[in-house]
Amino acid sequence: MKMTSLTENLKQLAQEVGFASVGISKPEMLEDLPYGPVGKVTTLKSPVQELPGVKSIILLVFHTWDKIFSLSVDSPEWRGYGLHSPEEKFESYYLPYEIMKNKAWEIVDFLRREGYESKYSLRIPLKTTAINCGLGCQGKSTLLITPGHGPRVNLISVLTTAELEIDAPFAANLCGNCNLCVTACPTKALDPYSITIEKCMTYSAESPCSSDVSPHVREMEKKLVLRPSKNSYIECARCMEVCPIGKKGDS
Ligand code: B12
Numbered sequence: 001m002k003m004t005s006l007t008e009n010l011k012q013l014a015q016e017v018g019f020a021s022v023g024i025s026k027p028e029m030l031e032d033l034p035y036g037p038v039g040k041v042t043t044l045k046s047p048v049q050e051l052p053g054v055k056s057i058i059l060l061v062f063h064t065w066d067k068i069f070s071l072s073v074d075s076p077e078w079r080g081y082g083l084h085s086p087e088e089k090f091e092s093y094y095l096p097y098e099i100m101k102n103k104a105w106e107i108v109d110f111l112r113r114e115g116y117e118s119k120y121s122l123r124i125p126l127k128t129t130a131i132n133c134g135l136g137c138q139g140k141s142t143l144l145i146t147p148g149h150g151p152r153v154n155l156i157s158v159l160t161t162a163e164l165e166i167d168a169p170f171a172a173n174l175c176g177n178c179n180l181c182v183t184a185c186p187t188k189a190l191d192p193y194s195i196t197i198e199k200c201m202t203y204s205a206e207s208p209c210s211s212d213v214s215p216h217v218r219e220m221e222k223k224l225v226l227r228p229s230k231n232s233y234i235e236c237a238r239c240m241e242v243c244p245i246g247k248k249g250d251s
Helices: 006-016 095-113 126-132 180-184 201-206 215-224
Strands: 021-025 036-038 042-044 056-063 071-074 092-094 118-121 153-160 226-229 232-234
Touching (some): 006 021, 006 095, 021 126, 056 095, 095 118, 126 153, 201 215
Antiparallel strands (some): 021 056, 056 153, 071 092, 071 232, 118 153, 226 232
């Protein structure tokens, strides 16, 4: 029987559990990424902050083939980023994160059984890590554009102390002269390769009490963001949906 390496076994497992693609990088390749606060939304951590002793970063791509993958369910107390004191209790679930955490756990468990410390993380800068792992480029929407499914993917990483074989960074630009994502945004949140966070309807929906959202954006969000129930909504994904790259009837 052919001896396969840990890297090959792990990549095969990622495929078996349902990830569309997988790439690997190492901390030294990711030193210049945009770590730190992203507006009021989150603070991006480095792989080393997330797992001291990390030797490899595995980036996993999950294909989101239907609009419903952008479903978010918040507890009624949720008032948006930065407005909660630490003792306040609230919950917020985003469907692809729940799916990806389950799938990524299989990879974590496999590596732990091989004797390596491992954990999944959604807190590192996933798009720029994915580019370094050879999985796609950053598009004009600022999203990761993959050759297989365009931007219609969600991302999660697994950090491990195992030393794995790394992939070459993605070098091509897939957007060319296309500007469909920029023109499709109803609130004009996009300029090619950059976003004004407060104009994005996803930010508006996720921050119902934020004063930095203009009345116009708030009004558009109330009108256009789909709400299947009182405490849930389907995050706007027009910039993902219009992208022609890798389109096979998804979204
Ligand atoms: C903060 C955040 C948001 C914020 C801010 C968005 C943003 N672009 O930063 C808000 C709430 C608005 C948001 C909205 C959405 N998000 Co969001 N978000 C994130 C988060 C947590 C961090 C993003 C980040 O790194 N920001 C930091 C800034 C510095 O990055 P940036 O805007 O990309 O800026 C870069 C470019 O401007 C670039 N640049 C500048 N000039 C040029 C020129 C060229 C030529 C190039 C190539 C690049 C370039 O350099 C900057 C630094 O790298 C990630 C999860 C994670 N942990 O990474 C998810 C994530 C990016 N979001 C995701 C999704 C799906 C969405 C939405 C579609 C909502 C939805 N339906 O779920 C929208 C899309 C809006 C958009 N077009 O970006 C996915 C994206 C998947 C993909 N294909 O890339 C992620 C990765 C979540 C996940 N785990 O899958 N999001």
